[in-house]
Amino acid sequence: VSITGGEDCVQLNQYKLQSEIGKGSYGVVKLAYNEDAEKFYAMKVVSKKKMLKQCGFLRRPPPQGSGSKPQEPLQRVYQEIAILKKLDHHNIVKLVEVLDDPGEDNLHMAFELMTKGAVMDVPTETPFTEEQARFYFRDVLLGMEYLHYQKIIHRDIKPTNLLLGEDGHVKIADFGVSNVFEGSDARLSSMAGTPAFMAPEMMAELEQGAGFSGKALDVWAMGVTLYCFVYGKCPFYDDFIVELHIKIKNEPVCFPQEPTLSEDLKELILLMLDKNPETRITIPQIKLHPWMTQ
Numbered sequence: 011v012s013i014t015g016g017e018d019c020v021q022l023n024q025y026k027l028q029s030e031i032g033k034g035s036y037g038v039v040k041l042a043y044n045e046d047a048e049k050f051y052a053m054k055v056v057s058k059k060k061m062l063k064q065c066g067f068l069r070r071p072p073p074q075g076s077g078s079k080p081q082e083p084l085q086r087v088y089q090e091i092a093i094l095k096k097l098d099h100h101n102i103v104k105l106v107e108v109l110d111d112p113g114e115d116n117l118h119m120a121f122e123l124m125t126k127g128a129v130m131d132v133p134t135e136t137p138f139t140e141e142q143a144r145f146y147f148r149d150v151l152l153g154m155e156y157l158h159y160q161k162i163i164h165r166d167i168k169p170t171n172l173l174l175g176e177d178g179h180v181k182i183a184d185f186g187v188s189n190v191f192e193g194s195d196a197r198l199s200s201m202a203g204t205p206a207f208m209a210p211e212m213m214a215e216l217e218q219g220a221g222f223s224g225k226a227l228d229v230w231a232m233g234v235t236l237y238c239f240v241y242g243k244c245p246f247y248d249d250f251i252v253e254l255h256i257k258i259k260n261e262p263v264c265f266p267q268e269p270t271l272s273e274d275l276k277e278l279i280l281l282m283l284d285k286n287p288e289t290r291i292t293i294p295q296i297k298l299h300p301w302m303t304q
């Protein structure tokens with residue numbers, strides 16, 4: 011057995027790529043040392059070939075004669091970059107640089123490093139106290155208020171997309187399935203995001219012509235996230251997607267006996283997990299809710 015030297019580092023311009031710190035359908039995130047800045051960054055590595063494969067098969071062909079030009083499959087990642095470049099907020103991850111060599115398969119996105127990683131893994135036996143959950147949820151609320159103000163629907167809010175920085179504050183990450191809208195709200199009809207965090211109106215049987223509100227989808231996912239913060243598990247879960255959809259559409263929210271939570275928190279969770287998007291609480295109303303203002 012021959013023992014080779016330490017991990018061979020890949021050099022990318024002024025960045026030394028090191029260990030993998032994140033992984034998902036998007037690709038991987040590696041720890042990267044910037045020799046000029048003498049600082050560490052999180053380098054998201056996206057394979058263009060993989061993007062092409064994913065979008066190619068999954069995307070239904072546009073209806074015949076439809077005006078919309080077929081979106082160039084890499085359009086998604088370039089739209090994500092355009093979104094990230096225009097965002098500047100304390101509770102949104104900071105994209106520092108994009109390294110995109112047309113001849114290269116991999117596209118690299120350097121982000122400010124959130125040293126503590128995801129705020130919580132789900133499921134967990136050690137959920138947050140109400141106080142800790144309130145502290146983090148305030149950050150999520152401010153980040154989401156800013157996103158909606160910038161006319162962006164996140165569409166994949168969940169604990170693993172909430173990253174914790176050295177200062178103990180949370181920043182929202184992963185705009186891979188986000189939608190930009192015009193006017194006062196998005197009217198969506200596509201399925202996107204993480205199944206256990208998807209809102210019931212996405213699973214409506216008949217094709218509603220008008221589509222569903224984008225802002226209300228994010229509020230639902232924020233409600234599932236807040237439930238995870240204090241119970242360490244999702245309010246609706248099933249290993250099979252059809253059963254999960256049925257539960258999300260039909261089952262009431264159940265609060266386990268333990269831990270015992272305040273009535274204010276349970277009421278807020280129920281208002282966010284209102285199955286009717288028309289009556290679901292909105293972000294401005296959440297900001298005024300007694301549990302948030304304590």
Ligand SMILES: COc1ccc(C(=O)/C=C\Nc2cc(OC)c(C(=O)O)cc2Cl)cc1
Pocket residue numbers: 031032034036039052054103121122123124125126127128173182183184185186
């Ligand atoms: C334990 O130490 C750790 C420190 C940092 C990490 C980490 O950063 C992980 C993912 N990061 C990201 C992912 C993104 O999308 C999926 C995006 C985006 O596209 O917005 C941005 C970032 Cl930064 C993990 C472990």
